[in-house]
Amino acid sequence: MLRDTIKTETVTAMKAKDKERTAALRLISAKIKDRDIEMRGKDVPDDDAMVIDVLQKMAKQRRESIQMYEDGGRTELAAQEKQELAVIEEFLPQQMSEAETKAKIEEIKAELGAEGMKDMGRVMGELKKRHGTELDMGRASGWVKESLS
Structure with a gap:
């Protein structure tokens, strides 16, 4: 399951003392937990589909933020968003052309x-x-x- 893979990667990043990757993975976990809370009491057919949906929304937000930061000349913030986007995209399935x-x-x-x-x-x-x-x-x-x- 995708959720378990993200947890495993978080532990690996923490052990490797990779602060940026750990922070991005924790952001992902927090968003997934938020969605879990939203979905309480509702029928959730496929956990991986829900996790992928959360990741897709996060990726879209990062792309929009990167564009705004670059337009505003805030390259350091754009770089941080790009790094988070790279971590998010690791867990997304290959997109259709x-x-x-x-x-x-x-x-x-x-x-x-x-x-x-x-x-x-x-x-x-x-x-x-x-x-x-x-x-x-x-x-x-x-x-x-x-x-x-």
Whole structure:
């Protein structure tokens, strides 16, 4: 399980006295624990999928922060965010390429008989259900819109 891998890596980083990596791993663990608290009493179908969702959100936040820090000339803060992003990305599954994603969109569109923008929700829902952990839904949304228009 991904959660166990993160715990093991945290212990390894602590033993190696790698402060930056330990801090990033602790941030990840804290976010996962926050999500656990949010999900109390609710049915959580797949723990790894939940952990991947948390990691994807963290990665997206880091990318946005890096861009803002670089635009603001705060290179030292951007460097710290880049380092955290590198640790987060170690635990994310390999992301699908643009071509692979567009092929999956076309496949789902054909299966559902989707023809126009009115079907975007159905296509996005099915895409997320099948491949949510392997792609950036923000970018995929644009491609679905492009495909349906």
